[in-house]
């Protein structure tokens with residue numbers, strides 16, 4: 001009798017983690033496949049037409065140099 005009760009408790013305490021798994025992975029994939037956005041108007045840029053500036057607002061992408069990580073690492077190393 002006691003064993004049966006313990007077993008029931010064990011099964012009831014099991015978390016339904018298997019169910020939420022596929023959902024999360026699917027959402028992650030969707031987000032990762034998102035198109036690049038314009039930093040100026042935050043609109044999705046059309047495929048194949050990525051020029052030097054945004055086709056919607058004319059924002060120049062060169063204005064936002066995207067290399068703050070590399071330079072930061074370099075300085076950290078130099079200070080040592």
Ligand SMILES: [Zn+2]
Nearest residue numbers: 038041054057
């Ligand atoms: Zn734009």
